[in-house]
Amino acid sequence: MRISLWIVFLFLAGFDSAAARLFETEGSDLLMGVGAAQIAQGGAVVASENGLYSLYWNPAGLSDIHENQITLSGQFNRPLAHISFAGIAYVLPYFSPFGFRGTVGISYLPRVHFKAKGTFKESELETAFLNTALPGMPGGFSGKLDSKTNDYRLGIGGTFDLLPRLSLGASIGRVKCHTLFSGYHKESLNPADIEIHANAWAIDLGAKYRLTNQLTFGATLKHINGDLDVHTVTTDTKGTRIRTSNAPFVKDISFGVDYRYSPNWQFAFSYQMLYGHYSKSTFDIRLLRIGGTYHTDSLDYHFGLIAPFKIQTVVIKDLKLPAPVLPTVGLTYRHGRTTYSVAAYIHPVMTFATHRLKPALDLSISHRF
Numbered sequence: 001m002r003i004s005l006w007i008v009f010l011f012l013a014g015f016d017s018a019a020a021r022l023f024e025t026e027g028s029d030l031l032m033g034v035g036a037a038q039i040a041q042g043g044a045v046v047a048s049e050n051g052l053y054s055l056y057w058n059p060a061g062l063s064d065i066h067e068n069q070i071t072l073s074g075q076f077n078r079p080l081a082h083i084s085f086a087g088i089a090y091v092l093p094y095f096s097p098f099g100f101r102g103t104v105g106i107s108y109l110p111r112v113h114f115k116a117k118g119t120f121k122e123s124e125l126e127t128a129f130l131n132t133a134l135p136g137m138p139g140g141f142s143g144k145l146d147s148k149t150n151d152y153r154l155g156i157g158g159t160f161d162l163l164p165r166l167s168l169g170a171s172i173g174r175v176k177c178h179t180l181f182s183g184y185h186k187e188s189l190n191p192a193d194i195e196i197h198a199n200a201w202a203i204d205l206g207a208k209y210r211l212t213n214q215l216t217f218g219a220t221l222k223h224i225n226g227d228l229d230v231h232t233v234t235t236d237t238k239g240t241r242i243r244t245s246n247a248p249f250v251k252d253i254s255f256g257v258d259y260r261y262s263p264n265w266q267f268a269f270s271y272q273m274l275y276g277h278y279s280k281s282t283f284d285i286r287l288l289r290i291g292g293t294y295h296t297d298s299l300d301y302h303f304g305l306i307a308p309f310k311i312q313t314v315v316i317k318d319l320k321l322p323a324p325v326l327p328t329v330g331l332t333y334r335h336g337r338t339t340y341s342v343a344a345y346i347h348p349v350m351t352f353a354t355h356r357l358k359p360a361l362d363l364s365i366s367h368r369f
Helices: 001-017 034-041 051-055 061-066 125-132 346-355
Strands: 022-026 069-075 086-093 100-120 141-158 162-183 192-212 215-224 228-236 239-247 250-258 265-278 281-295 298-313 328-336 338-346 360-369
Touching: 022 346, 034 298, 034 328, 034 338, 034 360, 051 061, 051 069, 051 086, 051 100, 051 141, 061 100, 061 125, 061 141, 061 162, 061 215, 061 298, 100 125, 125 141, 239 338
Parallel strands: none
Antiparallel strands: 022 100, 069 086, 069 360, 086 100, 100 141, 141 162, 162 192, 192 215, 192 228, 215 250, 228 239, 250 265, 265 281, 281 298, 298 328, 328 338, 338 360
């Protein structure tokens, strides 16, 4: 038995020298977020007006929508999922007895999609992300993995006449993960086929306060009560086994400020913390986001930076991305009731995984009706 364990260990450790690895991933949970204009500002938009994308960044921002709206986003060079966000918003009638003005929105977004093949060691960045698709499976693995996690969300945001400078918002999302895996993992001596279904209800809360017409503060708390119900089916030489379990979800807290320096210039700052346990892993990620926009009559020019302060898991103590800051740029064009946005940036996770710059281009279109 001891010899067999060493054979498996050596196989896992050396597999990628015998076969090329494949690792592809995309989705909103990979540090960049959603919305071309929002990504182009480095995601520093917790306190900004974001239309339907507020369902992701801060549901209190739905209060800034004053006309019905439909929105669609995608990534130009996205190989796994062509749509990165789709949603529709409806402005509620004014409830005069309560003095409430608000908007409801629904959205779909791929949180994270993975396709991987080869050996992934426990101490690698790729494994830290791939383990989110394999709740209950510790450490590294060798084999093939295909996983999709989608989010279907309903939210509301609004203001009360008694407190017109304060906006509040909440959303509830159904998170659904489906993973197929075939190969070896740390606790298995035999190859196994594993199918995992993991579902959760995730609640997000948000608030914005307009101190002046130029200065707005924002905060959001995501993934409240977001534990996953996990259903795992394992088939190997011992037969087929079914196991159910529960996996806590990582918490996400962000604070931000939006400052309108002049009619043309707007600046924003956000600080994001993702922390807590997920299955048998722990995460502690801290990001500073900085963004700006120069407004003209029909065009907005966006720019931003993402500065990772810390990326740490239970086995990765202090991960450094390929660059100390990740720059972003973009453009928004308004034509009638339709708005078009584009963002260009370097994909941080794919850049680290492939050891070369991986540019990405996001496109968004919104129409008011």
